[in-house]
Amino acid sequence: MGSNGKAENHAAELNDIISTLILPDAHSSYAESSYVIFGVPFDGTSSYRKGSRFSPNRIREAYDNLESFDPRYGTNYGEQGICDLGNLQVSENVEEVINNVEAVTGLIVKDGKIPIILGGEHSITVGAIRSFPEAYMIIVDAHSDFRNEYMGNKYNHACVTRRSLEILGRERIASIGTRSVSQEEFESEAFSEVRFIFADEVRKNGIASVIDEITSRSNGRNIYFSIDMDGIDPAFAPGVGTPEPYGLLHTDVRDLINAFAGRIVGFDIVEITPLYDNGNTVMLAAKLIQDFIGSRSKLSVKK
Ligand code: MN
Ligand code: MN
Numbered sequence: 001m002g003s004n005g006k007a008e009n010h011a012a013e014l015n016d017i018i019s020t021l022i023l024p025d026a027h028s029s030y031a032e033s034s035y036v037i038f039g040v041p042f043d044g045t046s047s048y049r050k051g052s053r054f055s056p057n058r059i060r061e062a063y064d065n066l067e068s069f070d071p072r073y074g075t076n077y078g079e080q081g082i083c084d085l086g087n088l089q090v091s092e093n094v095e096e097v098i099n100n101v102e103a104v105t106g107l108i109v110k111d112g113k114i115p116i117i118l119g120g121e122h123s124i125t126v127g128a129i130r131s132f133p134e135a136y137m138i139i140v141d142a143h144s145d146f147r148n149e150y151m152g153n154k155y156n157h158a159c160v161t162r163r164s165l166e167i168l169g170r171e172r173i174a175s176i177g178t179r180s181v182s183q184e185e186f187e188s189e190a191f192s193e194v195r196f197i198f199a200d201e202v203r204k205n206g207i208a209s210v211i212d213e214i215t216s217r218s219n220g221r222n223i224y225f226s227i228d229m230d231g232i233d234p235a236f237a238p239g240v241g242t243p244e245p246y247g248l249l250h251t252d253v254r255d256l257i258n259a260f261a262g263r264i265v266g267f268d269i270v271e272i273t274p275l276y277d278n279g280n281t282v283m284l285a286a287k288l289i290q291d292f293i294g295s296r297s298k299l300s301v302k303k
Contacts, residue, residue, distance in 0.1 A: 101127030239277020
């Protein structure tokens with residue numbers, strides 16, 4: 001209560017006027033929220049184009065240019081129960097960062113809310129997936145990320161799918177948009193334990209057939225959804241750490257989100273490098289977050 005004795009709450013109005021570097025539609029308190037956003041500004045194991053540590057705040061800034069109302073879903077995002085915690089404090093030690101992501105994600109999940117994580121590089125997903133050992137995992141990625149270790153580190157961002165397989169077990173991960181795999185990964189015995197759906201396969205059969213296949217494979221389980229933005233073609237998402245030609249359409253990824261949103265219990269967007277972006281990549285990331293929340297509101301699923 002202020003000194004004038006009035007207890008009105010103008011938080012939403014103030015939030016519209018003052019830039020606070022939280023997601024503009026994140027008007028909810030943590031207690032009242034359904035969706036909890038946090039950034040992880042870490043790119044310590046990235047090998048090629050570093051800079052994903054800058055992307056959480058750049059995504060928030062891009063989001064500020066989107067309308068709060070979305071005619072596609074008939075949704076006003078300002079009323080969807082979004083809370084933004086800000087950014088995780090990170091050290092240079094990848095294992096410590098992953099453990100902290102696990103701790104934060106675990107608390108959010110225990111409180112019955114859905115975490116939306118803004119990376120940072122892909123290694124942080126390993127911390128998040130530890131909170132969903134029963135889930136089916138959908139990854140969008142150009143790379144198989146299936147190395148057992150890279151640059152002497154098992155938690156390098158090139159090892160995410162391999163580490164996730166160890167947590168979830170076989171037949172519990174679909175990675176979509178694959179087109180970059182080392183020979184060693186390709187010939188490894190465990191490679192067939194993950195369903196890698198190559199980008200060429202998506203192009204040939206269409207995303208609807210991919211959705212059918214994953215619907216059948218995931219068997220009604222809750223879903224953890226991880227978007228490595230390099231899964232999308234560099235024409236749509238140029239600002240990534242490790243760009244790879246011949247990728248997915250942006251609308252393929254939106255279709256996946258629309259199809260599975262009702263079962264998604266955790267969501268992340270990683271590997272954006274704003275230093276190499278023309279602005280389109282962070283804008284697309286912001287829009288995909290809206291698509292996730294919008295799809296759920298349209299389904300009237302339990303939030
Ligand atoms: Mn990746
Ligand atoms: Mn990748």
